[in-house]
Amino acid sequence: MADILAENLSGKAxxxxxxxxxxxxxxxxxxxxxxxxxDLLVTPNEELAPAQVPFDRDESGRFHVPVSSxxxxxxxxxxxx
Numbered sequence: 463m464a465d466i467l468a469e470n471l472s473g474k475a476x477x478x479x480x481x482x483x484x485x486x487x488x489x490x491x492x493x494x495x496x497x498x499x500x501d502l503l504v505t506p507n508e509e510l511a512p513a514q515v516p517f518d519r520d521e522s523g524r525f526h527v528p529v530s531s532x533x534x535x536x537x538x539x540x541x542x543x
Contacts, residue, residue: 476504478543483507488524502527516543
Protein backbone atom coordinates (compact mmCIF):
# COMPACT_ATOMS: atom_id res chain seq x y z
CA MET A 463 0.00 0.00 0.00
CA ALA A 464 1.30 3.48 -0.84
CA ASP A 465 2.27 5.93 1.91
CA ILE A 466 -0.62 8.19 2.95
CA LEU A 467 -0.34 11.24 5.19
CA ALA A 468 -2.49 11.11 8.32
CA GLU A 469 -3.92 14.55 7.56
CA ASN A 470 -5.45 13.07 4.39
CA LEU A 471 -7.32 10.47 6.45
CA SER A 472 -8.98 12.84 8.89
CA GLY A 473 -12.78 12.61 8.65
CA LYS A 474 -12.65 9.93 5.93
CA ALA A 475 -15.57 7.50 5.73
CA UNK A 476 -14.91 3.89 6.75
CA UNK A 477 -16.66 1.10 4.84
CA UNK A 478 -16.77 -2.64 5.43
CA UNK A 479 -15.70 -5.01 2.66
CA UNK A 480 -19.38 -5.94 2.31
CA UNK A 481 -20.27 -2.32 1.42
CA UNK A 482 -21.66 -1.36 4.84
CA UNK A 483 -20.78 2.23 5.76
CA UNK A 484 -19.39 1.84 9.29
CA UNK A 485 -18.82 5.51 10.10
CA UNK A 486 -16.17 8.20 10.03
CA UNK A 487 -12.52 7.95 11.06
CA UNK A 488 -12.07 9.71 14.41
CA UNK A 489 -8.44 8.91 15.22
CA UNK A 490 -5.63 6.37 14.84
CA UNK A 491 -3.85 4.75 17.79
CA UNK A 492 -0.24 3.64 17.79
CA UNK A 493 2.28 1.88 19.99
CA UNK A 494 4.64 4.60 21.23
CA UNK A 495 7.52 2.17 21.78
CA UNK A 496 7.54 0.68 18.29
CA UNK A 497 5.78 3.41 16.30
CA UNK A 498 3.48 0.85 14.71
CA UNK A 499 -0.15 1.75 14.13
CA UNK A 500 -2.62 -0.39 16.03
CA ASP A 501 -6.27 0.69 15.63
CA LEU A 502 -8.52 3.03 13.73
CA LEU A 503 -11.07 4.67 16.01
CA VAL A 504 -14.30 5.01 14.05
CA THR A 505 -17.31 7.08 15.05
CA PRO A 506 -20.18 4.76 14.09
CA ASN A 507 -22.86 5.48 11.53
CA GLU A 508 -26.01 6.23 13.59
CA GLU A 509 -28.14 3.94 11.41
CA LEU A 510 -25.89 0.95 12.05
CA ALA A 511 -26.97 -1.69 14.58
CA PRO A 512 -24.09 -2.59 16.96
CA ALA A 513 -24.59 -6.31 16.31
CA GLN A 514 -23.75 -5.76 12.61
CA VAL A 515 -20.14 -4.83 13.39
CA PRO A 516 -17.56 -7.39 14.60
CA PHE A 517 -15.27 -4.80 16.24
CA ASP A 518 -14.92 -3.86 19.91
CA ARG A 519 -16.23 -0.49 21.09
CA ASP A 520 -14.74 1.93 23.60
CA GLU A 521 -16.60 3.81 26.34
CA SER A 522 -17.58 6.50 23.81
CA GLY A 523 -19.11 3.93 21.46
CA ARG A 524 -16.35 4.19 18.83
CA PHE A 525 -15.21 1.06 17.01
CA HIS A 526 -11.61 -0.13 17.42
CA VAL A 527 -10.72 -1.44 13.97
CA PRO A 528 -7.31 -3.17 13.82
CA VAL A 529 -5.03 -1.60 11.23
CA SER A 530 -4.41 -5.11 9.92
CA SER A 531 -8.05 -5.13 8.73
CA UNK A 532 -7.52 -2.18 6.35
CA UNK A 533 -7.79 -3.36 2.74
CA UNK A 534 -7.76 -0.09 0.79
CA UNK A 535 -7.65 3.67 1.24
CA UNK A 536 -9.17 5.73 -1.55
CA UNK A 537 -12.45 7.63 -1.35
CA UNK A 538 -13.25 5.40 1.63
CA UNK A 539 -11.14 3.42 4.06
CA UNK A 540 -12.20 -0.15 3.30
CA UNK A 541 -11.82 -2.66 6.12
CA UNK A 542 -12.30 -6.43 6.22
CA UNK A 543 -15.48 -7.24 8.17
